[in-house]
Amino acid sequence: MQDVPSLVAQAREGRPRAVARLISLVEGASPQLREVMAALAPLTGNAYVVGLTGSPGVGKSTSTSALVTAYRKQGRRVGVLAVDPSSPFSGGALLGDRVRMSDHASDPGVYIRSMATRGHLGGLAWAAPQAIRVLDAAGCDVILVETVGVGQSEVEIASQADTSVVLLAPGMGDGIQAAKAGILEIGDVYVVNKADRDGADATARELNHMLSLGQSRAPGDWRPPIVKTVAARAEGVDEVVEALEKHRAWMEERGVLAERRRARASREVETIAVTALRERIGDLHGDRRLSALAERIVSGELDPYRAADELVAGLTEG
Amino acid sequence: MQDVPSLVAQAREGRPRAVARLISLVEGASPQLREVMAALAPLTGNAYVVGLTGSPGVGKSTSTSALVTAYRKQGRRVGVLAVDPSSPFSGGALLGDRVRMSDHASDPGVYIRSMATRGHLGGLAWAAPQAIRVLDAAGCDVILVETVGVGQSEVEIASQADTSVVLLAPGMGDGIQAAKAGILEIGDVYVVNKADRDGADATARELNHMLSLGQSRAPGDWRPPIVKTVAARAEGVDEVVEALEKHRAWMEERGVLAERRRARASREVETIAVTALRERIGDLHGDRRLSALAERIVSGELDPYRAADELVAGLTEG
Structure with missing residues (x-):
């Protein structure tokens, strides 16, 4: 049995091993799961949770890494939860396509965790919120939740986040197609990555057109911005952070943040x-x-x- | 609201419309569902439920129809439940590939129902047993439950039956492959249909070999027989009926039938x-x-x- 109070204290001091153990306790439905969750409850609610979704190839991993760098420049502690609904293997190890994340591997202000949910009892909807709670209680100011791989879990990830970022890239035939399939409803911020490639403006224009068609907005409603980035060169990433801050401020002002968190807690x-x-x-x-x-x-x-x-x-x- | 006692009485007299209405009431989770189920309970337990599974192309529909004919010759009342887990549309209408069933459309001793379970709350496991109860209470002596289409529901169908028939056909590359994938565990009786085609003997031999490898049997244990049929010409079908009777007798003798029915009721x-x-x-x-x-x-x-x-x-x- 683990000494939960001591693990929690160590996690709050930023010790990555303690964070890792707590996540293993909660995602594995260990007998101590309830003890951990009870201990974490009073320590949660500070982290701002950002979901990142997008088709494979849009540069999700690179964008996540660039966002981590941008938040670190502001002195924020960052947690990254890379959720892979198609894999049964979780762990602290980085996934194959997450090499760029190793830039942050030695930074004590960054905690990176991959989480597999295939075959998990209750799946993604059950496991991800618990890991988010651990990272929150451990003192992360921002938690980036990213889907690895493809899937219908995009909407589910979005439902776990305070703010959802949907990534697109030009020249991917399926970019806007995917958009049609539902992401137009989940994005609070849209990012057209690889904006140095041909067709980036067209993709942004088309997206803008579809967003303006899709929703009728009252004055004061949130209009999802479209930010162009070249994440591999960190171009436009500060603008994404700015858009996220704006959305957060808008949500707080309107009571939307509290409402979203209540809805999330209900589902949980x-x-x-x-x-x-x-x-x-x-x-x-x-x-x-x-x-x-x-x-x-x-x-x-x-x-x-x-x-x-x-x-x-x-x-x-x- | 329907007059449930009157519908039940009519169903027991063999009126197909009453049976159809009762099935609609139970599969649609109508407010009267509970009333219907309570009314049926004391009338159930007489029907012998035979599950038929097999890959598309083995001649399931033809075999089912031939079995209906064979049972009708014995004067038994027969219910057919054709379950399609891939479709959201249920109803009394025959499905496209079930044309041969129309041989029995005018026979008052046969009740044929197709049932779609896609999108149903609780799916196949929830809907099929209730329809089986209606057919049982309506006085069917034998109920043939057949899967339409492909799927992982084969095992589920088998779990609803007293006796499970697994159909194969020669010359289908996937025949024995499918067998490897799990049907070797669910069949009480194996049928190699289209036995007039090349390769029928080889298929039966291979199946026999795999069955003898798979299980170690104590004396008195049931050894699934392999019956060769040409269902389209009704060849071998009486032998299938005979194998089913033997399995039933074996189960009754050993208390296996009661045990299976209790297990089924538990799952239900x-x-x-x-x-x-x-x-x-x-x-x-x-x-x-x-x-x-x-x-x-x-x-x-x-x-x-x-x-x-x-x-x-x-x-x-x-």
């Missing part, structure tokens, strides 16, 4: 509750109560719905 | 309970309790796990 509680109930029901395999109910169904004495009622009633007593 | 109750709990949690959106919990999480007063405990406790009171 729901996911945990459903997962817990499913586990409890799973634990009943071979349980006498379930066997007895099954027997009565087979004999025609009981229908499965009334049996389920009895099962549910029994669950919360236990 | 579990699925209903999980689905019901998930719905109840879903209903809490906008509920004050959940909002209040979320507020306390955002403020750091509560962690999401304790909040989930409170939510679960509240669920069963409501």
Whole structure:
């Protein structure tokens, strides 16, 4: 068993090993998960969570790294959570395509973690918020949550963030196509990366056109800005940070930030509750109560719905 | 609202419209679902449920139709449930590839129903057992449950049946490959259909070899027979029926049938309970309790796990 209070104290001092252990405790659903979560609760709520999504090839990893550099210049502590919904392997090790992140590997003000969610009980929706809580409690001012790989998890990642950045790149046929498929609804800030390439202006124009079509806005509503960057040369990255700050200020002013965080907490509680109930029901395999109910169904004495009622009633007593 | 007792009485008299209405009531999760299930419970347990699975192209539909004919010759009432997990459209209408079933369309001793489960709450595991209960209560002696289309639902279908038939055909490269992928564990009876084609003997031999490798059997254990058929000409179909009867007799003798039915009832109750709990949690959106919990999480007063405990406790009171 780990000494949780001591781990938490060490994590708050910025010791990466303590942070790593806490994340392992929460993502692995260890017996100490609840103890960790209870210890973290009063220490959370300070970090600003930025989600980064985009198709493979748009330069997500490079952009994340450039954002880390920009935030570090401001003296902020930064956490990076690279979520890979297609892999079952988590850990502190950097993923293959995250080589550029090694620029920050020796910086004690940066904590980088990759997290795999395939096969995880409750998946991404269950595991990511807990890792975010650890990084938050550990004193990260900004947490960048990035999806590695492709997938429908983009919307899910966005739902975990205070502000969502959607990345595009010119010359990718699927850029705007992907946009049509739903990212137009999730972006608070749009970034056209690789802006030194042909077609960057066209991509930005088309995106701007689609954004203006999609939403009718009241005065004072947030209009997602489009920022052009060349992340590999750090061009435009300060402008992205500026756009993020503006969005945060707008959200705070309007009460939107608190509202988003409440909605996120609601979903988190729901996911945990459903997962817990499913586990409890799973634990009943071979349980006498379930066997007895099954027997009565087979004999025609009981229908499965009334049996389920009895099962549910029994669950919360236990 | 439907008059459930009257519908049930009509269904037992073999009126297809009443059966159709009852299935619609149970698969659509209508407000009367529970009333229907309670009314059916004492009338169930007579039907013998046969699952038919196999890759597309092996002749599932033809084989099902031939089995219907064979059972009808014995004077049995037969229900056919064609489950399509890839489609969202259910109904009494025959699916496109089920043309041969129209041989039985005018036979009052046969009830044919297609059922789509895509997008259904709880999916196949939730919807199919309820339709089976309706057909059982309506007096079907045998219910043939057949998957339409491809999928991982084969194992799921098998888990709903008393006896599982796995169909193969010669000359399909994927035949035995598919077998490797798991069907070797689910078949109680194997059928090599299209046995007039080249390679039928080889397919049967290979299957026989794999079956003998896969399991070590104690004396008295069931050894799945392999039956060769040409379903389109009804050849070998009586032998399939005979193999099914033998398996049934073996199960009854050993208490396996009752055991399988209890296991099935257990899973059914579990699925209903999980689905019901998930719905109840879903209903809490906008509920004050959940909002209040979320507020306390955002403020750091509560962690999401304790909040989930409170939510679960509240669920069963409501």
